[in-house]
Amino acid sequence: GAVVSQHPSWVICKSGTSVKIECRSLDFQATTMFWYRQFPKQSLMLMATSNEGSKATYEQGVEKDKFLINHASLTLSTLTVTSAHPEDSSFYICSAAGRTLNTEAFFGQGTRLTVV
Amino acid sequence: DQQVKQNSPSLSVQEGRISILNCDYTNSMFDYFLWYKKYPAEGPTFLISISSIKDKNEDGRFTVFLNKSAKHLSLHIVPSQPGDSAVYFCAAWNQGGKLIFGQGTELSVKP
Numbered sequence: 634g635a636v637v638s639q640h641p642s643w644v645i646c647k648s649g650t651s652v653k654i655e656c657r658s659l660d661f662q663a664t665t666m667f668w669y670r671q672f673p674k675q676s677l678m679l680m681a682t683s684n685e686g687s688k689a690t691y692e693q694g695v696e697k698d699k700f701l702i703n704h705a706s707l708t709l710s711t712l713t714v715t716s717a718h719p720e721d722s723s724f725y726i727c728s729a730a731g732r733t734l735n736t737e738a739f740f741g742q743g744t745r746l747t748v749v
Numbered sequence: 750d751q752q753v754k755q756n757s758p759s760l761s762v763q764e765g766r767i768s769i770l771n772c773d774y775t776n777s778m779f780d781y782f783l784w785y786k787k788y789p790a791e792g793p794t795f796l797i798s799i800s801s802i803k804d805k806n807e808d809g810r811f812t813v814f815l816n817k818s819a820k821h822l823s824l825h826i827v828p829s830q831p832g833d834s835a836v837y838f839c840a841a842w843n844q845g846g847k848l849i850f851g852q853g854t855e856l857s858v859k860p
Contacts, residue, residue, distance in 0.1 A: 637792075639792065665846065667847070667848060675852070675853075676838070676850050676851065676852045676853055677793070677838065677850045679847060679848070679849070679850075682846070682847055724790065726792045726793070727792075728792075728848065730848075736781075737783060737795045737798060738783075738795075738848050739795060740785075740792035740793045740794070740795075741792050742791055742792045743790065743791055743792045745790060
């Protein structure tokens with residue numbers, strides 16, 4: 634399957650600082666990227682959908698000013714957690730899909746964010 | 750509003766036997782379904798998918814069955830192996846182009 638690389642795999646930051654997570658599709662053009670958040674023992678919660686060159690669409694309850702998403706190219710999307718707080722500590726996962734809607738979506742390795 | 754549901758949070762199976770993971774959905778407009786396998790602290794790995802024009806898709810030890818009238822799909826793993834132990838997620842593409850996940854079922858395959 635296609636390769637999606639997410640970086641970093643884990644990060645610890647202080648409260649009030651910002652953290653950027655990168656998601657790259659290495660061998661295909663990802664017209665759409667998705668950002669998910671997973672709490673322990675729970676499902677993947679979709680945070681936002683980003684299409685290359687346009688603004689991200691956020692799910693209800695997700696603060697767009699806190700979780701900044703940029704999808705500047707067909708191979709790169711970034712999620713920036715701004716002014717992080719301990720409650721933002723979670724596992725963040727990106728996913729990339731190509732032009733065809735009914736197809737597989739491929740996931741990055743995930744990023745464990747811990748805010749202290 | 751949980752559109753994709755996996756009602757069994759966990760399943761334990763003996764090595765060599767069949768594992769059956771179930772998934773129900775509420776939206777009859779869903780027409781493409783996927784199963785993912787996930788280990789802790791890793792991203793999901795795609796396993797197998799099925800289009801609504803089919804009722805079965807097989808890939809090695811993995812078979813997915815789709816019953817559109819019941820809005821139900823299942824993943825069969827046979828024979829089950831200890832390395833299959835993981836959390837399995839059922840997912841469906843909605844009309845808005847979003848991949849919606851079920852809650853997951855944790856499979857444990859015992860030697």
